[in-house]
Amino acid sequence: MKLFQFFIGSIRIIFKGGKGYYSWLALLIIMLIWGVGGYINQLQEGLGVTNMSDSVSWAFYIGNFTFLVGVAAAAIMLVIPAYIYNWKPIKEIVIFGELLAITAVIMSIGFIVVDIGVPVKFWHMLPLIGTMNFPDSILAWDFFALGVYFLINLFVATYLLYCLFIKKEYNKSIVLPLILLSIPAAIAIHTITAFLFNAIPARPFWNSALLAPRFLASAFCSGPAILIILFQILQKTTKFEIKKEAIWTIAELMVYAMFIYLFFTIAEFFKEFYSDTEHLVYWKYLLFGIGENKELVPYSWLSIIMGTVAFVLFLIPRTRKNFITLNIGAVLIYFSVYIEKGLALIIPGFTPDVLGQIYVYTPSMDEIRTTVLIFSAGFLLFTFMLKIAISIIFNNYSIDELKQKK
Amino acid sequence: MQKEENNTRRDFLKKLSLGVGGSVVALSACNSPQFDDFLQKNFKTLSKEDIDEIVLNLEKKYTEKYGKQFSVSGKPAIDDTLFGYALDLSRCVGCRKCVYACVDENNQSRDPQIHWIKVLQMEKEKGIDFAHADVHYNPELVPEEGRFYVPVACQQCANPPCVKVCPAQATWQESDGIVVVDYNWCIGCRYCMAACPYGARNFNWSEPNEPDEEINPITHYLGNRPRPKGVVEKCTFCIQRVREGKYPSCVEICPTGSRKFGNLLDPESEIRYILENKRVLVLKAELNTQPNFFYFFGV
Numbered sequence: 001m002k003l004f005q006f007f008i009g010s011i012r013i014i015f016k017g018g019k020g021y022y023s024w025l026a027l028l029i030i031m032l033i034w035g036v037g038g039y040i041n042q043l044q045e046g047l048g049v050t051n052m053s054d055s056v057s058w059a060f061y062i063g064n065f066t067f068l069v070g071v072a073a074a075a076i077m078l079v080i081p082a083y084i085y086n087w088k089p090i091k092e093i094v095i096f097g098e099l100l101a102i103t104a105v106i107m108s109i110g111f112i113v114v115d116i117g118v119p120v121k122f123w124h125m126l127p128l129i130g131t132m133n134f135p136d137s138i139l140a141w142d143f144f145a146l147g148v149y150f151l152i153n154l155f156v157a158t159y160l161l162y163c164l165f166i167k168k169e170y171n172k173s174i175v176l177p178l179i180l181l182s183i184p185a186a187i188a189i190h191t192i193t194a195f196l197f198n199a200i201p202a203r204p205f206w207n208s209a210l211l212a213p214r215f216l217a218s219a220f221c222s223g224p225a226i227l228i229i230l231f232q233i234l235q236k237t238t239k240f241e242i243k244k245e246a247i248w249t250i251a252e253l254m255v256y257a258m259f260i261y262l263f264f265t266i267a268e269f270f271k272e273f274y275s276d277t278e279h280l281v282y283w284k285y286l287l288f289g290i291g292e293n294k295e296l297v298p299y300s301w302l303s304i305i306m307g308t309v310a311f312v313l314f315l316i317p318r319t320r321k322n323f324i325t326l327n328i329g330a331v332l333i334y335f336s337v338y339i340e341k342g343l344a345l346i347i348p349g350f351t352p353d354v355l356g357q358i359y360v361y362t363p364s365m366d367e368i369r370t371t372v373l374i375f376s377a378g379f380l381l382f383t384f385m386l387k388i389a390i391s392i393i394f395n396n397y398s399i400d401e402l403k404q405k406k
Numbered sequence: 407m408q409k410e411e412n413n414t415r416r417d418f419l420k421k422l423s424l425g426v427g428g429s430v431v432a433l434s435a436c437n438s439p440q441f442d443d444f445l446q447k448n449f450k451t452l453s454k455e456d457i458d459e460i461v462l463n464l465e466k467k468y469t470e471k472y473g474k475q476f477s478v479s480g481k482p483a484i485d486d487t488l489f490g491y492a493l494d495l496s497r498c499v500g501c502r503k504c505v506y507a508c509v510d511e512n513n514q515s516r517d518p519q520i521h522w523i524k525v526l527q528m529e530k531e532k533g534i535d536f537a538h539a540d541v542h543y544n545p546e547l548v549p550e551e552g553r554f555y556v557p558v559a560c561q562q563c564a565n566p567p568c569v570k571v572c573p574a575q576a577t578w579q580e581s582d583g584i585v586v587v588d589y590n591w592c593i594g595c596r597y598c599m600a601a602c603p604y605g606a607r608n609f610n611w612s613e614p615n616e617p618d619e620e621i622n623p624i625t626h627y628l629g630n631r632p633r634p635k636g637v638v639e640k641c642t643f644c645i646q647r648v649r650e651g652k653y654p655s656c657v658e659i660c661p662t663g664s665r666k667f668g669n670l671l672d673p674e675s676e677i678r679y680i681l682e683n684k685r686v687l688v689l690k691a692e693l694n695t696q697p698n699f700f701y702f703f704g705v
Contacts, residue, residue, distance in 0.1 A: 046635040047594075048518060048612030057599040057609060117594015117609065117636025120444070124574040124593050131448045131575040131591075139573035139597055201693045202567060202603035278537055355526060355558060355605045356536035 038369020067341035072104035074223020220257035500555030515614030561697035568598035
């Protein structure tokens with residue numbers, strides 16, 4: 001019964017807000033509607049409205065999927081210090097990391113759904129009702145890992161907010177083991193997502209043992225970058241409170257991640273370029289182009305430059321502790337990783353294709369619209385969840401308020 | 407408080423059971439062919455009776471749709487058979503007759519264009535080198551000076567990476583070595599296409615298009631029957647022909663006799679003769695896919 005009231009309370013609170021809140025919602029809804037049009041086109045005409053082909057058979061959607069799995073995994077970045085070391089300033093914000101993880105998992109699954117040819121037959125890959133190819137298919141593993149990770153985060157975040165809402169102490173012996181479990185689960189989702197690509201010997205570009213470590217390192221850059229920016233926005237616009245030290249700690253952890261990411265990437269470059277085997281062709285396409293085909297070159301260099309500048313800004317203590325340069329760095333690293341995962345990871349894996357042919361791929365308008373659809377829907381969901389969480393945690397929104405109104 | 411909670415819970419359960427019951431009734435009332443199609447199980451798991459029924463329904467459906475008497479076979483693999491293929495690189499002239507014979511026989515979409523066989527033009531002095539291969543060569547006369555031709559289709563690998571990665575077991579290898587796709591079960595994730603080192607799988611990016619009068623009505627469920635949009639398809643050695651004792655259509659059409667086909671388990675077969683007496687190679691042997699498709703130099 002109280003759970004029901006929690007849901008009613010949650011639904012009520014998401015409709016309460018000022019002009020700023022409502023214009024933000026309106027913006028998201030306009031984007032969402034624009035995006036839906038693209039997806040409807042795709043549903044009617046088939047995936048032919050994308051620029052994918054038999055040669056570049058996965059592209060922007062799968063890139064976005066990969067990126068978002070990384071964002072979801074990065075929630076543990078906050079969980080580790082908060083719960084293992086019981087480091088106080090960070091603890092109350094863990095819940096926001098979890099909400100981000102929930103949103104990111106939903107969005108990533110959204111990108112899989114829009115990418116598959118027959119989405120209504122998705123259940124064929126489920127156990128019991130379908131014929132899941134477990135343990136052979138890494139996609140089956142990924143589905144499991146994402147599902148478990150999603151449920152853990154959903155449960156913990158909902159349970160903590162629910163307890164606050166009904167003014168009850170939460171049960172630590174339920175929450176703590178689940179949070180501890182979410183740490184390996186977070187590592188698992190991104191590792192398995194890397195293994196999806198990694199263990200395909202037909203695509204030498206991905207067939208490197210460094211792929212999974214690079215995935216994790218890059219995720220620990222982009223995920224916390226979102227949170228750093230988000231916390232500052234919330235602090236300015238709501239009663240959300242966070243200590244400077246907490247943000248600096250996140251930033252410091254990000255520097256380690258960036259360094260490792262950079263190091264792994266350099267190690268990969270060295271191995272490929274010095275060996276100079278036929279496998280170099282994919283890196284060449286990415287970084288310099290092959291003949292006339294230079295479509296990815298500006299993006300890959302933009303990503304490299306943004307990542308390097310962000311690393312320098314985060315590395316120097318003075319720029320890390322200055323909020324202007326810190327924010328510039330966070331935005332740069334976010335877009336650097338987004339381009340790297342969205343375009344620079346998937347497309348060179350298919351260009352040139354397994355028979356040596358080059359088919360140029362850039363996302364079509366319908367692909368971009370469908371992507372906007374998922375992002376705006378995700379932002380909308382995240383906004384609602386934040387609204388509920390902030391009201392309960394910082395505005396003392398509770399079950400009493402529901403009762404008073406009756 | 408306890409009592410009240412119990413009441414509401416019972417109430418809730420009652421409503422829930424009503425709701426579930428209602429939707430079951432609604433579902434069973436919805437007995438359209440589309441719905442049967444939606445609920446159809448993985449072909450691999452079906453009994454012979456189920457297959458017979460499904461195949462019969464498909465024949466009816468296609469006959470109606472294309473205005474031609476259709477046959478859809480569900481014939482399983484023949485015992486003691488393992489199909490193998492050998493292609494003579496020294497004879498192939500790159501005329502692409504096999505490509506179009508395959509399109510006609512196997513009902514591949516004309517627009518968007520799907521080719522199960524891709525013929526690669528390579529430079530003689532480079533040997534088999536995919537990095538310098540050209541699939542779009544278009545001279546007036548083939549073969550061109552200094553070039554040779556490598557037709558590539560599904561290699562029917564004994565260790566098929568495409569089958570391993572499929573999350574739904576919608577593609578598998580039959581006991582006669584043919585790797586097949588259940589077009590009704592495929593969800594269109596295209597993981598198999600990423601995994602195939604030979605570019606042997608094609609996806610129906612849009613509704614496949616083929617003039618009705620050109621449709622080949624002699625089909626197999628796992629082979630050349632019409633495909634829906636959003637699923638993957640591939641060469642099946644012409645499963646509808648080879649399980650009836652015929653050659654694949656590419657073997658029949660080849661004007662230079664470069665294409666050889668037979669039962670690898672039959673010591674008297676031509677394919678076994680080639681394996682014994684010619685030196686053969688497989689493409690991308692380093693990937694350990696173990697193709698049952700061999701290339702050789704006959705002259």
